[in-house]
Amino acid sequence: MLSFFKKGKIEQIEALSPITGQAVDLSNVPDPAFAEKLMGQGIAIEPKEGKVHAPFDGKIAQLFKTRHALLVEHSSGVQVLIHVGVDTVSLKGEGFTAHVATGDKVKQGQLLLEFDIAYIQAAGYPVITPIIVPDGQEAVKSVEEYTGSVTAGQDKVVQVNL
Incomplete structure (x- = not known):
């Protein structure tokens, strides 16, 4: 995790890509809640592999019981939602394996x-x-978004300015 400090205060959080693939604008997501940024700002990733890694050090604020989505919370309190696929809640957890639980502390790249x-x-x-x-x-x-080819744990996809 890369954070910049000013007088002991975190000024920005860099979220590294949790998934290897192609980072694209949210407008590419076939769901208006995401595409129109009704839930928040960010990017979307067309995954090349089915693995989700922690974008920064923090904790799992919530792992949805269907394992299709989770909220990762930074030490600053800022949360990032990682939502695998569209309407995948309908799969009721089939096709998903969780390696963490709500409340777990995680390290960037885990x-x-x-x-x-x-x-x-x-x-x-x-x-x-x-x-x-x-x-x-x-x-x-504010939130800055970065698109292009990304490797999990290596490339910045979102920068949150505090």
């Missing part, structure tokens, strides 16, 4: 979830994965 891309696609769901900084977080001043 494996959090695995998902079966072929299974999800065969069930008729897109695997494009939104990475969202949910609206309503008072500490967040």
Whole structure:
């Protein structure tokens, strides 16, 4: 995790890509809640492999019981939502393996979830994965988004300015 400090205060959080693939604008997500940024700002990743890694050091604020999504919380309190696929809640956890639970402390790059891309696609769901900084977080001043080819744990996809 890379953070910049000013007088002991975190000024920005760099979220490294949790998934290897192609980072694209949220407008590419076939769900208006994400595409129109109704839930918050961020990017989406077209995954090349079915693994989700921690974007920074923090804790799992929530692992959804269907394992298709989770909230990772930075020490600053800022949360990032990683939502694997679109409408994948309908799979009721099939095709997903969690390696963490709500409340677990995690290190940047740690494996959090695995998902079966072929299974999800065969069930008729897109695997494009939104990475969202949910609206309503008072500490967040702005969010910068980075697109292009990304490798999990190496490339910055979102910078949160506090």
